[in-house]
Amino acid sequence: MKSSDVYKQAVQSAKLDSRVVSEMGAPMEEGLMMTGNINLVNDSGQADLVIPITGPKGRGTIHAVATKTKGKWTFSSLIVQVEGKQKIDLQQKLGKASHHLSVFSGMVGRMFDKRFKPHQKLLTARA
Numbered sequence: 779m780k781s782s783d784v785y786k787q788a789v790q791s792a793k794l795d796s797r798v799v800s801e802m803g804a805p806m807e808e809g810l811m812m813t814g815n816i817n818l819v820n821d822s823g824q825a826d827l828v829i830p831i832t833g834p835k836g837r838g839t840i841h842a843v844a845t846k847t848k849g850k851w852t853f854s855s856l857i858v859q860v861e862g863k864q865k866i867d868l869q870q871k872l873g874k875a876s877h878h879l880s881v882f883s884g885m886v887g888r889m890f891d892k893r894f895k896p897h898q899k900l901l902t903a904r905a
Contacts, residue, residue, distance in 0.1 A: 780808070782816055784825040784851045788842035791868050792831060792858050798868075801860045802833030814842075821849040837861050 779785055792798050793806050809830030816825040823846040831838050838860040844853045856868040 779812060779814070779816055779827070782825070784816060784842065784844050784846070785812075785827060785829065787851060788827060788840050788844075788853070788856060789829060789831070791856060792840050795858070795866065795868055797866050798838070798858050798860070799833075801836060801863055801866070802831070802838055803835035804833060806831050806833040818846065822846055825851070831858070836863075838863075 789808055793804075798806075809832060812827065812829050814825070814827035814829075816827070817823050825842065825844045825846070827840070827842045829840040829842065831840060838858050841855065841857045841859065842853060843855040844851045846852075853869060858866045858868060860866065
């Protein structure tokens with residue numbers, strides 16, 4: 779299971795997440811006693827994994843649930859539980875980033891409207 783793409787993606791996501799690194803330190807290593815299952819049929823499948831990880835500042839567990847469709851793994855749940863701390867949802871970070879981008883785009887659009895709409899009115903009046 780450790781050589782599977784879904785396992786590698788889950789571990790890599792945890793190791794690269796700044797919140798996990800802040801809580802556990804770096805470098806992080808996977809533990810030996812992983813549990814779960816991966817079921818594959820051609821280029822489709824499901825995975826449900828529990829992967830222990832340790833770092834200089836603490837220990838935790840990656841809980842990964844994913845589905846493979848047309849050869850691509852998609853996580854429905856990807857959470858790190860650091861011992862003695864709150865859970866870290868590794869997918870939540872992506873949602874916030876897209877939300878911030880949407881808010882930023884809206885702000886830029888409003889700024890553009892405020893700066894250029896008066897000039898449009900002036901140009902229309904002169905024509």
